[in-house]
Amino acid sequence: MSTLMVDIGGSNIKLLCSADGEMRKIRSHRDMGATEMVECVRHAVTGWTFDRVSIGFPGLLRAGRPVREPLNLGGGWVGFDYEAAFGCPVRFINDAAMQALGNYVSGRLLFIGFGTSIGCCVIADDVVLPIETGLIKIGRGQRLMECLSKAALKRFGLARWERSAGEAVALLRDVFHPEETVLGGGNSKHFTAIPYGARTVDNRSAYRGAERLWEGADLVARPYGSTWRIGRTQG
Numbered sequence: 001m002s003t004l005m006v007d008i009g010g011s012n013i014k015l016l017c018s019a020d021g022e023m024r025k026i027r028s029h030r031d032m033g034a035t036e037m038v039e040c041v042r043h044a045v046t047g048w049t050f051d052r053v054s055i056g057f058p059g060l061l062r063a064g065r066p067v068r069e070p071l072n073l074g075g076g077w078v079g080f081d082y083e084a085a086f087g088c089p090v091r092f093i094n095d096a097a098m099q100a101l102g103n104y105v106s107g108r109l110l111f112i113g114f115g116t117s118i119g120c121c122v123i124a125d126d127v128v129l130p131i132e133t134g135l136i137k138i139g140r141g142q143r144l145m146e147c148l149s150k151a152a153l154k155r156f157g158l159a160r161w162e163r164s165a166g167e168a169v170a171l172l173r174d175v176f177h178p179e180e181t182v183l184g185g186g187n188s189k190h191f192t193a194i195p196y197g198a199r200t201v202d203n204r205s206a207y208r209g210a211e212r213l214w215e216g217a218d219l220v221a222r223p224y225g226s227t228w229r230i231g232r233t234q235g
Contacts, residue, residue, distance in 0.1 A: 004050035005210035006041055007095060007203065008058055010072030010116030011150065011186070015041065016207045017048045023204065033076035038085040053086050054210035056095035058119070061130075064092050064223030072116055091213040093221065093228060094130035095206075096121040099184045101128060101221055101228070102209030103201060110178035112169060113185035118148045122176050126230035128221055133172060144168055150187060158190055169195040 007014040008028065015024040026040045059070035059077070066077045082090040093101065096119030100111035104123045112133075113119035120133040134145030146152060147164040173181055181198040183191070188200045212219050212230075221228040 001052060001214065001216065002050045003207075003211050003214060004045065004048065004053045005056070005098075005207050006037075006053060007056040007098060007206050007210075008037065008070075008073070009095065009186070010058065013037065013041065014203050014206070015044055016204065016210070017045070017050055019204065019207050019211075028073060030072060031074040033074040034080040034082070035076060035085075036074075038082070042086070050088070052088050052214060053082070053090045054098070054213045055082070055090060055092045056098035056206060056210070057092050058095045058117075060226075061092055061094055061223070062226050064228075066092065092223075093128075093209065093213060094121065095119060097128050097130045097228065098209035099201070099203075099206045100182065100209070101212050101219070101230075102205045102207065103180075103182045104219070104230075105180075107179040108177065109180045109182060110172060110176050111182045111184065112172060114148060114165060114183065114187040115185035116150045117145045118168075119185065120172065122178070123230075126232075128228035128230065129226075133168075136171075138164065138167060138171065153187060153190065158192075161187075162191060162193075165191070166195045169198055173197060 005016040012025045013028050024044050026044050057066055059066055060068040069075050069077055096111055096113045100121035100123050109123045111121045118134045121130045136144050138144055153161040183198050183200045211217050212221050220231045
């Protein structure tokens, strides 16, 4: 079974159909809704064959479906019939959780994504929990999303952004005490020095998370309320 990964960000939507295949990107924007997203994705993946779709969604999900419109995109995401639009089964997970799931082995993992905004997910003993860390205040009372966004990098420059990012990583490591800390997102490539105790990954690592939403993977994450619970098929 072939899985199409649709990783939705505030600036780009990343598309993959195999772990070692071509990554295609399409631009997203603040007015993009679900209908436009599907139309753009279907056009962008012309020539690809897939049996199912895994969507990394930048917003609140319950029972594996969007329940609130995303902050950095348009409307029409809640209640949309994704299966009918794509013509195949569709499963959702939070976009940061997809990256975390793709890098998880066991124990406790912290994923922090530096992109248009900041995303975060903790996986603790096979429970996947996305967390809105962007609302946490740091430094002079600014929220993390205001200090570490793509706009902040452009406005304040790399040195200040990297200093704030390092403080944020240290803070979140102290809060969650992970055994492994993974940094991703489009802006993680700008680190001149990787924060202590962390490693960086690129967007391709999310594809394994996309596959792990479906039966037959080594780990299978199933929605459970506002979290996902991991089942193990081997090991």
